Amino acid sequence: MQRVVDVVVIMAPFIKIFFISLSFCFIFYTKIFAGTCHIKPHKPIISFSGPISTALFQLGLYKDPHLKGILSFHQFVEGEFSGKIFLGGIYLSKREVQELQKGSVVFYDASQNLKKLLESEKEKLTIQEIDTRNRDSLELANEALNKLTDFLDNCEEQLKAMKIKYQQLVEKIQSASILKQNIFFFMGEITANAYPEYLVGDDLFIKYLMQQSKMNKKFIGLPYLPWSAKNLRENPDALKMGLVSRLNGRKGKILDFELEEIDKNSNRWNLYHPGILVPGAFQLEVASFVLNHFGKK
Numbered sequence: 001m002q003r004v005v006d007v008v009v010i011m012a013p014f015i016k017i018f019f020i021s022l023s024f025c026f027i028f029y030t031k032i033f034a035g036t037c038h039i040k041p042h043k044p045i046i047s048f049s050g051p052i053s054t055a056l057f058q059l060g061l062y063k064d065p066h067l068k069g070i071l072s073f074h075q076f077v078e079g080e081f082s083g084k085i086f087l088g089g090i091y092l093s094k095r096e097v098q099e100l101q102k103g104s105v106v107f108y109d110a111s112q113n114l115k116k117l118l119e120s121e122k123e124k125l126t127i128q129e130i131d132t133r134n135r136d137s138l139e140l141a142n143e144a145l146n147k148l149t150d151f152l153d154n155c156e157e158q159l160k161a162m163k164i165k166y167q168q169l170v171e172k173i174q175s176a177s178i179l180k181q182n183i184f185f186f187m188g189e190i191t192a193n194a195y196p197e198y199l200v201g202d203d204l205f206i207k208y209l210m211q212q213s214k215m216n217k218k219f220i221g222l223p224y225l226p227w228s229a230k231n232l233r234e235n236p237d238a239l240k241m242g243l244v245s246r247l248n249g250r251k252g253k254i255l256d257f258e259l260e261e262i263d264k265n266s267n268r269w270n271l272y273h274p275g276i277l278v279p280g281a282f283q284l285e286v287a288s289f290v291l292n293h294f295g296k297k
Contacts, residue, residue: 037155039066044101045151047074048086048108049130051144051280058281059148059158068101073245076274097121105151109279132279137208141166141281162281169284173208176288177295179215182238184231187224187277190242190268199227200243204279205287214291239294242270245277257289 039045039061046069047053053074061067062081069084086092097117100106102124108114110131118127128147132140145159152159185206188196200206203223209215232238258272271290275282 035154037061037158038153039064040151040153041066042103043126043151044068044104045148046100046104046106047071048092048106048114049128049132049144050074050109050278051130051132051140052107052128052148054275054278054280054282055141055144055148055162058162059152059155061152068104074278092117094120100125107147135279136211137205137280137283137287138166138170140279141284144280166281166284169288172288173212173214173284173291176214176291177297178213179209179291179294180296181294182216182235183290183294184227184235184238184240186227186240186242188242189244189270190240190262192262195227195240196242197226198224199231201225204277205283205290208283208287209290212287214287214295238267240266240268242268243276244270244272245274246272257286259293 037059044066045052045056047056047067048071053070054076056062056064056067056070057074057076057080062070062076067081067083069086070081072085072087075081075085086096092114094117098121100121103126105126105128106118107128107130108118110129110133115129118125130140130144130147142163145162149155149159185200186196187198187200190196201223202210206215232240256273260270260272262268262270271286273282273286276286
């Protein structure tokens with residue numbers, strides 16, 4: 001018994017130093033964490049919403065440990081997010097929804113299927129719907145930031161900076177020249193021998209360009225539609241562009257646009273960007289990029 005007491009007496013100073021050091025580490029970590037933009041720890045976020053995922057990414061919160069899950073097509077840069085990746089989109093399984101962490105704030109883009117699934121777990125989740133249908137890209141981008149405000153700490157400066165950036169993009173779009181020719185935008189990659197099945201009509205950045213009178217209002221009311229040979233025959237000089245959402249584009253590990261000319265004789269291009277088909281703030285960037293490259297000089 002005396003030996004045990006002696007050991008305790010000898011170890012006491014070391015134990016005291018250990019706990020003091022631990023306390024300093026905790027205080028230091030708390031101060032650093034408190035001084036950065038972050039998700040509130042007691043309100044972890046799961047995003048099934050394009051505008052929300054885009055906003056979180058642009059705010060630098062994809063590495064935040066309290067962002068618990070995103071959809072697979074919301075991976076904008078490889079390795080940026082290390083939480084749970086959901087593959088199902090609007091077709092998530094009931095089991096996946098039942099396994100969502102209690103107390104989570106779940107954002108989703110309006111969908112009857114997903115709404116029904118999530119509301120079956122409304123006792124344990126905070127559910128936030130984002131209606132992306134027939135919405136202006138700037139309006140959606142700002143709404144995403146506003147919706148996130150209550151679930152973030154110390155992000156006031158970042159939120160303000162993002163709204164300024166969005167407004168600057170809008171002003172750049174408004175001052176740009178209109179597109180110099182008709183463009184058919186295809187949902188997917190154009191190859192040497194084939195076009196994707198669908199055209200993008202009155203949706204995404206194309207809807208915004210039409211709202212700003214920067215392109216021909218050809219497909220109002222039709223978000224997506226199958227193309228036909230007749231479309232192309234009636235517009236022989238039209239440019240054809242494939243919109244391709246691909247992680248890291250085709251080459252690098254940065255979030256950037258890649259424009260590929262398929263051949264010089266048929267006016268066919270592919271435009272690559274990981275967020276090109278995601279509603280929200282990225283659509284302002286796509287609109288600006290397209291006008292910059294294909295607007296009248």
